[in-house]
Amino acid sequence: MLSLLEIITKTTDFFASRGVEPARLNAEQIVGHALGLKRMQIYLQFERLLTEPELEKIRPFVKRRAQREPLQHIVGTVEWGGLTLKVDRRALIPRPETEELLELVLAQIRGSDVRRVLDLGTGSGALALALAKTWPEARVTAVDASEDALALARENAAVLGLGERVEFLKSDWFSALPAGVVYDLVVSNPPYLTDDEVAAAEPEVRLHDPLAALVAPDEGRADLYKIITGAAARLAPGGWLALETGVAQHPALLAAIAAAGLTAGEARVDLRGRDRFLLARAA
Numbered sequence: 001m002l003s004l005l006e007i008i009t010k011t012t013d014f015f016a017s018r019g020v021e022p023a024r025l026n027a028e029q030i031v032g033h034a035l036g037l038k039r040m041q042i043y044l045q046f047e048r049l050l051t052e053p054e055l056e057k058i059r060p061f062v063k064r065r066a067q068r069e070p071l072q073h074i075v076g077t078v079e080w081g082g083l084t085l086k087v088d089r090r091a092l093i094p095r096p097e098t099e100e101l102l103e104l105v106l107a108q109i110r111g112s113d114v115r116r117v118l119d120l121g122t123g124s125g126a127l128a129l130a131l132a133k134t135w136p137e138a139r140v141t142a143v144d145a146s147e148d149a150l151a152l153a154r155e156n157a158a159v160l161g162l163g164e165r166v167e168f169l170k171s172d173w174f175s176a177l178p179a180g181v182v183y184d185l186v187v188s189n190p191p192y193l194t195d196d197e198v199a200a201a202e203p204e205v206r207l208h209d210p211l212a213a214l215v216a217p218d219e220g221r222a223d224l225y226k227i228i229t230g231a232a233a234r235l236a237p238g239g240w241l242a243l244e245t246g247v248a249q250h251p252a253l254l255a256a257i258a259a260a261g262l263t264a265g266e267a268r269v270d271l272r273g274r275d276r277f278l279l280a281r282a283a
Contacts, residue, residue, distance in 0.1 A: 005046035007031060007055070011062055018066045030065050033075045034058040068203035081130035085156050090148035091123035092213045097270050098189045101244045101277055102130050104268060105187060108279060109240055112184065114138050118234065120173055120188035120227055121145075123213060125153030125166070127187055132165045141183075143171035146210065173223070174230040182236040190223040191216040192246040220246045225256055228280075232260040235282035243278045250275045 002010075011027035020026050032042050034057045050058075064074055072078045072087045079085075080094040081102050087093050114135050119128035119142040128142035144150050150168050157163040169176055193214045198206050205214070216223040224245060231241045241262060245253060250267040257265035262280040270276035 001049040001051070002055075003046065004031070004042065004048050004050060007050060007058065008042070011058075014062065014066060018068070020065060020068065026065060026071055029071060029075065030061045031058055034061045068207065070204040070208050073208065080126055083126070083130055083133070083156075083160060085124050085126055085129075086152065086159065087124055088152065089208060089210070090152040091144075091146070092189075092209050094124055094126040095189075097276055098126065098244055100270050101187070101189060101242060102127060104277055104279070105131070105185065105240070105242045106134060108242075109185065112240075114184045116181070116183040116185075116236070117141070118177075118183040118186045119143070120186065121190045121213070121223075122153050122168070123149050123189070125156045125168075127189065128153070128166050129157060129160055129162050131185070131187070132162050133160070136165075138184075140166045141169060141177070142166055143169045143173070143176070145170065145172050146212065149210075149213070173226050174234055177234070182234055182239065184236050184239045185242065186227075186231050186235060186239070187242045188227050189244040190227060192220045192224060192244070192249065194220045194246075197246075219249070221249055221252060224249070224253055228253065228256045228260050228262070231280075232262055232282065235262075237282055239282045241278075241280045241282075245276060245278055247274045247276070250278065253278055 008027050008031055012024045015023040015026050028039055028042055032039060061074055070093060072093045077084050078087050078094060081099050115138055117131050117138050117140045122128050122142035122144045125142055128140050132140040142153060150170060154168055157166050191214050195215055198214050254265045257280045263283050264281045266279045267275055268277040
């Protein structure tokens with residue numbers, strides 16, 4: 001019989017040989033998920049010998065992760081923005097960079113009177129739900145062109161008790177929104193990668209994320225241009241636009257912001273120092 005620590009060590013080595021990183025953390029989380037143990041419980045039981053039925057629970061999860069299925073899909077959830085969100089193949093797994101966008105938005109406009117919020121391309125609902133939790137008095141609208149993504153977002157809203165606070169709508173960006181409605185904040189993490197960038201990405205991304213949520217034409221800028229152009233008519237006076245973008249796109253996007261009549265266009269970097277976010281305001 002093998003101890004819990006020995007299984008974690010063997011799993012770590014196996015994951016490292018398959019390019020799964022960080023191997024040790026993945027091993028601990030996979031074994032913990034299979035056995036229903038939190039990480040601290042694992043540490044307190046390193047010497048416990050595992051039974052064959054317990055090993056049978058672990059093996060299929062290890063196999064799936066070694067085949068580069070995302071850890072979040074295997075465990076079924078991700079901790080993001082203070083929320084526990086269900087994740088699966090229907091939408092992008094919420095990324096740390098998008099959590100940085102959330103933090104940037106909250107730092108920039110926390111003291112403002114935010115009554116209406118629009119999340120474009122909501123995916124799993126992460127941004128919309130986190131903003132609804134932050135601003136209980138705000139009315140949040142979340143749109144996506146994918147029915148599958150909207151179904152997942154609605155499931156997350158229901159579990160979090162926010163189903164009555166967020167309106168989910170199928171829309172190609174602004175197209176299905178009610179006429180004349182304007183927003184104090186428009187936020188989006190749209191597709192912004194090129195085909196070549198996705199082809200070079202890790203298997204967890206290129207094989208398991210919805211391609212339509214990743215790639216945009218015109219060197220990844222096409223959907224960002226649509227959002228910037230459309231936002232000018234959908235922002236209340238002084239309203240904010242906050243975007244996650246690809247790297248090396250900011251000069252062209254800042255020009256588009258100015259051409260759309262938005263003001264205070266500003267580029268921000270992510271924690272790795274890469275151009276990643278854009279802010280702008282309506283006049």
